[in-house]
Amino acid sequence: MIRLLRGLPGNVVVLGLVSLLTDISSEMIYPLLPLFLATTLGAGPAFLGIIEGVAESTSALLKLYSGVLADRVRSRKRLVLAGYGISALARPLVAFAGSATQLMFIRFVDRTGKGVRTSPRDALIADTVDGGNRGLAFGFHRAMDHAGALIGPLLASLLLYTVTKNLRTVFLLSAIPGILAVILIAAKVTESSREPAPSAPPVILGRLPGGRLRSYLLILFLFTLGNSSDAFLLLKASQAGVPTVRIAQLWAFFHLVKMLAVIPFGALSDRIGRRSVIIAGWTVYALAYAGFALATSEPQIWGLFAVYGLFYGFTEGTEKAYISDLAPQVERGRAFGWFNFAVGAGALPASLIFGVIWQRAGSSAAFLFGALLAAIAAILLVAIGGGKETRFAADKR
DSSP: OHHHHHTSOHHHHHHHHHHHHHHHHHHTTGGGHHHHHHHTSOOOHHHHHHHHHHHHHHHHHHHHHHHHHHHHSSOHHHHHHHHHHHHHHHGGGGGGOOSHHHHHHHHHHHHHHHHHHHHHHHHHHHHHSOGGGHHHHHHHHHHHHHHHHHHHHHHHHHHHHHTOSOHHHHHHHTHHHHHHHHHHHHHHOOOOOOOOOOOOOTTOOOOOOOHHHHHHHHHHHHHHHTOOOTHHHHHHHHHTTOOHHHHHHHHHHHHHHHHHHHHHHHHHHHHHOHHHHHHHHHHHHHHHHHHHHHOOSHHHHHHHHHHHHHHHHHHHHHHHHHHHHHSOGGGHHHHHHHHHHHHHHHHHHHHHHHHHHHHHHOHHHHHHHHHHHHHHHHHHHHHTOOSSOOSSOOOOO
8 A cells, every 4th residue: 555655646645635634624623513503602403404505505516616717727726725725714713603694604615615626626636647546646635535534523522621621712723734734735736837728708617528528427416316415324323223422433433444445446446447446336335225224233334334435435536537537638627627516416405305205204215215326327337338448548638
């Protein structure tokens, strides 16, 4: 593993560290938000849903716009820096929120930063690394993201146990890793010269890409409609007998599996082909969701969370590498914009559909619905292959 990582370009390593620091900062706050909202600001779960819905919808739309913009400007780094900078400045302001409405506005600004940075950052990673190492590069980036998701809550808990009982103080301290991430981008991220895509009026977000890329995005959207919020998995775990005191441990275990799996499976896609690894990942997802439909005990839940974590290992880095392979360099920002938009646009109805099925027909029916859509998406992805798959597509300069 270490030998593999030694070949990664400096940009990939730096942006991985940036994601590590940013997620530490974000996850010092995010798990504590429901408690802060209820006990300090006096709002309930419904308002939390409104806050997160507004935040994530904003992020999804901006990922598409910023991806198109990233192709039309000479410096993708500036968009990445601006996006991380907006979030780093906004996130700690949660400490000063005096009402649920103020908290919603702060989350809106934070997710605006995420929307601005995500697609240009992915395009910058793709520009930096050659096709034969893109799976490894995106896998490493996602692994650092998951590492931050592990460290952030643990650090917040440590601070609450040893330094302060005040949630607002913890939120303020979250500014430190966020600011360090912005400094890293400014000082260490480099960008090679390239010709921007032809300009167009800013209100035009760019047409949906054509060819195999369009087919993949449409199939991905179908898969996403069956990929509901992971919060439902925790609800299922509770119903299956996992005690409340072990839910957090289960969640940390889940992130650990994702962190360990995403690099080797991303590297595997460099050797055997992206599509094959994604199909395997979606198949694992279908099997895991079918398992959740039948699970009735705590040991089964722990095993299924491990299998489900492997799904992320198969797909997270590989899907972004696949987008990089299918899109010309001059259009990669737009391609990543549509990719992130497809995932974001499908997430809200996916959870709504899943919740309605759960409420009316039970959890087993809801999980089987997700498994069915994943299986159909995997079959469709097999169908668009068009013959033997190469290891990776050549760069189209």
